[in-house]
Amino acid sequence: MGAIESKRPGDAAGQDGVVREVAVEELGQFCEGQAVIANDIAGATGSILISRGTSLMSVASSIAGLQKQLRNANVRSVRLLLPSGGSRDEVESLVRGIKPGIAPIDAELAHQTVNQVEDVLGRIQSGNCTPENVQDLADRGRVLAKQIAKAPQLMFCLGHVRDWDEYTSVHSLNVSLLSSFLADRMFPDRPEFAEFMAIGGILHDLGKAKVPHEVLNKPAKLTDAEFAVMKQHPTLGVQLAVESGVTDERTLTVIRGHHERYGGGGYPDSLDKKDLPIEARIAAVADVFDALTAKRVYKDPMPGRNAIELMTGAMAAHFDPAVMRVLLLAVGIYPAGTLVELSDGSVGAVIGTTGTDVVHPQVALRYDRFGKPVTDKTVVQTGSESGVLVVRSLQTNDKIGF
Template structure:
């Protein structure tokens, strides 16, 4: 089976042996190419739905065999229905959706409001304190949730970059802290607060610098590099006094091998909080859509962070992120060993190559009327055959 791009749409292509053709006549498969007979005539036009052949499949097979055709190339088209998948997962496995969409949207709106008020000089201590409390609420809601990565994938589809990024860094920082330091609930909460506020200083950065599509000049980068210090000043002046949250705000751009800012620290001279936040910040930045770049799939982001950028990050924090993302990140479209297709909804760290998968197409290309959630760690006869391209998931995953 291979992927095939037609215009802007990518489909899954398979070669179906004639003896199995009848099994696909109730599904959504279409003939991929014109099927030409020995005399040069078209036996089956490209785009013919196999379902239209159901009543005459015996005659069709016989005609194809007479032309020495033993297999038919087909494509499996599909449509996106994200809400349908979310609704299904809430009922099938509530742990997959640890964050209520309304809470996420409320947080994003609150971040936007505080940034706007800072720019207008109208921000009050109460505004910042309320936002910090929202961070604490987030940490409590996601405590122990194994499927945070699926949640992040859905929030990341929203349009508002800075505010959604703040939410995601809060969620991921808190999640990683809890995994690294089990039982230290208070740390996870203060990491979430720091994550929500980590880019507070960007409210003081001119928009033409913040959203510039091209490379920043040295002068513009110098302005941008001030945002951690400005954020810390704003947080302290508005009543944020806990060291752990302030470490996140000031230190999230420090690099484990040095060369970061604002203090050019390295190794263990950087606080645990800042090392965790640095990983969360870069992972979400790579996988987010910006005015100047397209989003990078989680799997590719992990390759970059464990490859060319590996020296920037604490290896212990990266190890936890890898276990959380898994070999097949949440939201990935995969083909299983039996030919069925589904969406990865979570990896649990106990077996990175055997995640949970929501099956949407069976092995014969039939779209399931009731999705099937499979935990591959418990289905030893099944395994992920391959991960499909990220742009397939918009067409087939849900």
């Protein structure tokens, strides 16, 4: 072996691509793709034989000579940087080209909702919020419910607002979308239930407007006294909602119960599964999933698949298994839109799962194993039949949405 470090194929995923170890004899196969040299390769005397960042396509005409030089320098393999799938817009175009029915929540509606939540919270803090302000926000939830009911892929509706604000207003929108989605999938014959879950999601953190800013956005762990203050926000939220004319018990249950736990020990009422309403069970799952996968002042976002693993593992006792099953089927281990590397070395975007198999998604190819763009609409069903499996996600946070 020469000057480069030996690694197993596919050991690393670079920020701008997939790093793969390739035998010198196989370099010619990558000359038609977008592969580049991942690091400087030096000969025995220390002179650079080929520089980092060199495109193999640019040396295609002299690849035989390069291979000979590398072999003479006792270099047996080279690390190549292959493309990881493209920009968000490119992936969006790829997935929608194959599944045109997939659509996000209307961007303008999402913007207006986030701004409206922010406005209502600000009005509460300043003492000039009217019942009409809160009722208008509740009406927004009804509109969201109608859109989410049409969404075949949940994760295409979440996450796009991650480019905006990362605080309560965005969280309220996503909890509304997720709560309504779960309610619609669990009770498809009860559209009014999904509607009130959307309204409850929009209003669920209303009480945080009464929590001091230094507690709400503290970057360190809360003290016992500060946590006691934070735990008041569900009851404060119900109080504010009732004062603003919100009377529906389902909506109020979401606001009061979204921090209750299926196994008991939550707040404010420490209910358990015997007494915990379905509205609170759904809201609790939606609230925690979005909180885990969101960026906060005190933490980085967690990939959606990691959040699912945590919620079905160490935190499993906190959630209704029936609600978690619906979330798992909706999100999958690799949510729609996630860029993944496959076991044959190709790269593509997940477009969904088939039936209840969340482990083996369908993947629309973006680049083949040699880094060459796939120009047709090639879809691979991963799994035992095709012999192709997902190796890894190429994103640190796969809650991307479009």
